[in-house]
Amino acid sequence: MSTITPIVMPKWGLSMKEGTVIEWLVEEGCIITTGMPIIDMETDKLANAVEAPDPGILRRKVASAGDLLPVKALLGVMADQDVSDAEIDAYIAAYVTPVATDEEDSSAQAFQYIEVDGIRVRYVQKGGSTGTPVLLIHGYGGDLDNWLFNIDALSEKAPVIALDLPGHGQSAVKLPAGVNLVAQAGFVVHFLDAINVTRAHMVGHSMGAAIASQIALDAPQYVASLTLIGSAGLGAEINSAYIDGFANAQSRRELKPVLEILFSDPALVSRQLVDDVLRYKRLDGVGSLLVELGQALFCDGKQNEQPGLKLGSSCPALVIWGRDDRVIPVNHASNAPKGATVEILEGVGHMVQLERASEVNRLIIQHISA
Amino acid sequence: MARKISMKQAVNEALDQAMAADPTVICMGEDIVGGAGGNGEMDAWGGVLGVTKGLYAKHPKQMMDTPLSESAYIGAAIGAAACGMRPVAELMFIDFMGVCFDQIFNQAAKFKYMFGGKAETPVVIRCMVGAGFRAAAQHSQMLTPLFAHIPGLKVVCPSNAYDTKGLLIQSIRDNDPVIFCEHKNLYAHECEVPEASYTIPFGEANIVREGKHCTIVTYGLMVHRSLDAAAVLAKEGVEVEIVDLRTLSPLDMDTVLESVTKTGRLVCVDEASPRCNIATDISAQVCMHAFGALKAQIEMVTPPHTPVPFSPVLEDMYIPSAAQIATAVRKTIKGSK
Amino acid sequence: MQVQNPFPLSRDELLTVYRQMRTIREFEERLHIDFGRGDIPGFVHLYAGEEATAAGIMHHLNDGDRIASTHRGHGHCIAKGVDVVGMMKEIYGKKGGSCNGKGGSMHIADLSRGMMGANGILGAGGPLICGAALAAKYRNKGEVGICFFGDGASNQGTILESMNLAGVWNLPVIFVVENNGYAESTSRDYGTAVDSYVDRAAGFGLPGVTVDGTDFFAVHEAAGAVIKRAREGGGPSLLECKMVRYFGHFEGDAQTYRAPGELDDIRANHNCLKILGDQLTAAGIISQSELTKIDEEVMVLIEHSVKEAKAAPFPTLADLTTDVYINY
Structure with a gap:
């Protein structure tokens, strides 16, 4: 049995077809642990580090900086010391990059649309049909692409559903009546009804986490567990420079520094990420909708509603925070509901699930499997 | 999204959405409908390259064919703009500016300044630019610098369908006169374009x-x-x-x-x-x-x-x-x- | 005893018309003097002698009706209701002028009054007024557009194209040829191949009529008919007003191209203001003393406007770069 483990180009999100190697972060001979960042990679959507999916010793870098390679292309090879170079050469020579199937290739088919309360919603479903699904709820101004590095990984363990909230992403530019968390939570419940889901593991980020908390208060029967990432609703403060800056930025130049607030490493804000957010923000009505929503929920640096503080201990909860979160302070994690598991990740900003994807995926899987 | 359309379709969709949203948006030009006054079908051409095809059926009152008389109808578009309309005049080829240039650079461009800030002239003049069509010296020029030279005019020249739709809707909503240059060799170029209406601000490369x-x-x-x-x-x-x-x-x-x-x-x-x-x-x-x-x-x-x-x-x-x-x-x- | 009013205007309206024409005359005579003194920058083209045409047509119009004027536009402005003090300030290049000193004599405009601008480009108003009329047609409130142009500009392609376009789109436009006999220094007959503008209109399928432009009532009646037709959807027409120009093409023009005695004859026998005054007093409905009182009031107004213009500040460096775009 070969003990050779390939490192391949990951597929980050539904539309990724290829990526460019920026640089290796480790040297040949280095001992690699699971989750260790090993290569800086860039796609047309995002720049990020490829994290090692498996442990091992890096024996060979196959891809070099600047290479533009398809998903699943061989980037490097890990093997124990007793594997000879000749065996590694043979492995590399024999490696064939699997061709993406039509189904995998067509991102258009992956997205679905459904009308809920008169609002057209985009969502994606992945993974099997058995087991309690995971529902991913993004934050203010975000969309389901915020779960780019989570959907595929989580779907190997449970069915995954991610939606664009009303007025976000490619859902209709419209908010549910009554611009508050109760209305948003009610909407998400109606969405679950519409796709015949009676119970889900709620995973929310930022405002999405506050919505998840609100669902746990208003409709607990829908909630199998809660995962709150960089959560709103667990305290009063929120960075108004981010909320106002995001709502009001008109140009790339204005938006880029605002998006950099989201990350611990500002280099993660790629040109394409800024462009994608701008494309969304330019749609008719989005600007005023974001202002309206921001004013209603996060006026003048204060969170008007804090449903997380009302949560009891009945629902299993996982709270994940980035130590360097500059949008919602990490000390709100101490307001986590009684009995919750709290994980603070070092060197990470507000976009924890993007910046430290494999760790977040591991924590969620552990949590929902408990 | 993932919906891809061509630059030609992007122009059509921008005009369609702009006319639907605002009844003061009117399109005029030579053969932008085609067949006016004849005994055959209306919308016979939809513009010389079919860019405006189908718009007449949706917006019959906002789509106007003109005589081959650029001075008159470009000037009329400018006059109508000064009187509360938002006309989009199609000049077919930028090379034809020669016969109506006065209306553009002496009238539209200067109303605001010359009248002490009291005039608004929200007119858009669409025209094809560029070489590569085997159309020779009078149908192939890239005259963008002539217009960029003139204070009071805005000049737009998109390179893809996404920018075309957003910039054209912005041009129509903009309150200054805009020369909108469409490269004829890019009409077939496709990219992802949202179905909803959106704008791209001017002055952002x-x-x-x-x-x-x-x-x-x-x-x-x-x-x-x-x-x-x-x-x-x-x-x-x-x-x-x-x-x-x-x-x-x-x-x-x-x-x-x-x-x-x-x-x-x-x-x-x-x-x-x-x-x-x-x-x-x-x-x-x-x-x-x-x-x-x-x-x-x-x-x-x-x-x-x-x-x-x-x-x-x-x-x-x-x-x-x-x-x-x-x-x-x-x-x-x-x-x- | 009550005197019968033989005119189609009320006594008050007649007084207003007389005051308007006198205001134009006084405004232009005063500019002639002040320009000669070197008080006024640039160049000015004076409307004196042609007042009956502006007044006769504009009497039928409201603010919603648009006019496109010419380089010789002061008379059109005053008759359309543009503020005289603002005009004078503008001609002096002052802040607070109709165009804040940025337009000058040749570009006075007041869109709130339907005055779409004097125009330094001969014949440019034709296409513009077609657009104004097209907008009026969309609004469907019976508004009309009037395009003024001289016998010189009548030969511009824009005017000819506009007559065709107005016909094709059946626009509510009146093309008014102000025929004062001279295109700058060149006689009308030299520069225009056809004798009658009515014939030219016929070439575009437009009805046309020629009137004595020095006779307010003749202009008023003819204009009334074509404007009514346009308001009712009857389409465009042409109105030729034969008139006289008191001063040169521009100020400083010695007018040596005129025949000896021509100007004296114009002033003595074709003074439209005197003709109107005589008509009014002869009918016995307005006395000479009433007219004289108006004359004096107008003198005061013009004197006041000149004083205001001279006292007004010039625009500043900050004004140089504003108003190019609405946003840029």
């Missing part, structure tokens, strides 16, 4: 490719030629940054200067004739404001100072090529201090 060795500043079809050149150069280890100006007036010099400051090298690519064009303007401004950042002489890639020739062989030699652009970039690398 797009960085279509990031790179650290040399900046190419360009617009329109030349964006694609520059991308082709960049692909070739990348194999040589030269990473080019390409700035697509999108609007030539207003001009996003901030983005250009930022990029040149980063790369230290500049190649301006312009399909317009070489004298007093966008490339010379950008070059002069970079020299003025970022001279210290330059590591090498600025290069310009333009056609020769001739009319556009007819013979396909000659015309292909006339239009700046990816190879010429790549050569210019290499010169800046080689000539570096």
Whole structure:
């Protein structure tokens, strides 16, 4: 049995077809642990580090900086010391990059649309049909692409559903009546009804986490567990420079520094990420909708509603925070509901699930499997 | 999303949505419907290249064919704009500006200033630009510099379908007169375009490719030629940054200067004739404001100072090529201090 | 005893018309003097002698009706209701002028009054007024557009194209030829191949009529008919007003191209203001003393406007770069 483990180009999100190697972060001979960042990679959507999916010793870098390679292309090879170079050469020579199937290739088919309360919603479903699904709820101004590095990984363990909230992403530019968390939570419940889901593991980020908390208060029967990432609703403060800056930025130049607030490493804000957010923000009505929503929920640096503080201990909860979160302070994690598991990740900003994807995926899987 | 449409469809969709949203938006031009007054079908052409096809059926009162009389109908569009309408006049080819230029540069461009700020002239003049259609000297020009030269006018020249839709809707909603230049060789070019209405602000250049060795500043079809050149150069280890100006007036010099400051090298690519064009303007401004950042002489890639020739062989030699652009970039690398 | 009013205007309206024409005359005579003194920058083209045409047509119009004027536009402005003090300030290049000093004599406009601008480009108003009329047609409130142009500009392609376009789109436009016999220094007959503008209109399928432009009532009646037709959807027409120009093409023009005695004859026998005054007093409905009182009031107004203009500040450096775009 070969003990050779390939490192391949990951597929980050539904539309990724290829990526460019920026640089290796480790040297040949280095001992690699699971989750260790090993290569800086860039796609047309995002720049990020490829994290090692498996442990091992890096024996060979196959891809070099600047290479533009398809998903699943061989980037490097890990093997124990007793594997000879000749065996590694043979492995590399024999490696064939699997061709993406039509189904995998067509991102258009992956997205679905459904009308809920008169609002057209985009969502994606992945993974099997058995087991309690995971529902991913993004934050203010975000969309389901915020779960780019989570959907595929989580779907190997449970069915995954991610939606664009009303007025976000490619859902209709419209908010549910009554611009508050109760209305948003009610909407998400109606969405679950519409796709015949009676119970889900709620995973929310930022405002999405506050919505998840609100669902746990208003409709607990829908909630199998809660995962709150960089959560709103667990305290009063929120960075108004981010909320106002995001709502009001008109140009790339204005938006880029605002998006950099989201990350611990500002280099993660790629040109394409800024462009994608701008494309969304330019749609008719989005600007005023974001202002309206921001004013209603996060006026003048204060969170008007804090449903997380009302949560009891009945629902299993996982709270994940980035130590360097500059949008919602990490000390709100101490307001986590009684009995919750709290994980603070070092060197990470507000976009924890993007910046430290494999760790977040591991924590969620552990949590929902408990 | 993932819906891809062509630049031609993007123009059509922008006009469709703008007319549906605002009854004061009217389109006029020669044969933009086609068949008016005849005994055959209406909407026979939908514009000389079919760009406005189908709009008449949806907006019969907002789609007007005109006589072949550019002075009169371009002027009428401007007059109507000064009286509360938002006309979109199609001039077919920018080369026809010659017969109605007074209405554009002496009337539309100056009302606001000349009348002490009290006039608004929200007119859009759409026209095809550019060579490569074997259409010879009077149907192939890139006259963008003529209009960018004139205070009071805004000049737009998109390079793809996404920008086309957003910039055209912005042009229609904008309260100043806009010359909207559509490159006829890009009409078939497709990319992802949202179905909903959206706008792209003027004066914001797009960085279509990031790179650290040399900046190419360009617009329109030349964006694609520059991308082709960049692909070739990348194999040589030269990473080019390409700035697509999108609007030539207003001009996003901030983005250009930022990029040149980063790369230290500049190649301006312009399909317009070489004298007093966008490339010379950008070059002069970079020299003025970022001279210290330059590591090498600025290069310009333009056609020769001739009319556009007819013979396909000659015309292909006339239009700046990816190879010429790549050569210019290499010169800046080689000539570096 | 009550005197029968033989005119189609009320006594008050007649007084207003007389005051308007007198205001134009006084405004232009005063400019002639002040320009000669070197008080006024640039160049001015005076409307004196042609007042009956502006007044006769504009009496039928409201603010919603648009006019496109010419380089010789002061009379059109005053008759359309543009503020005289603002005009004078503008001609002096002052802040607070109709165009804040940025337009000058040749570009006075007041869109709130339907005055779409004097125009330094001969014949440019034709296409513009077609657009105004097209907008009026969309609004469907019976508004009309009037395009003024001289016998010189009548030969511009824009005017001819506009007559065709107005016909094709059946626009509510009146093309008014102000025929004062001279295109700058060149006689009308030299520069225009056809004798009658009515014939030219016929070439575009437009009805046309020629009137004595020095006779307010003749102009008023003819204009009333074509404007009514346009308001009712009857389409465009042409109105030729034969008139006289008191001063040169521009101020400083010695007018040596005129025949000896020609100007004296014009002033003595074709003074439209005197003709109107005589008509009014002869009918016995307005006395000479009433007219004289108006004359004196107008003198005061013009004197006041000149004083205001001279006292007004010039625009500043900050004004140089504003108002190019609405946003840029």
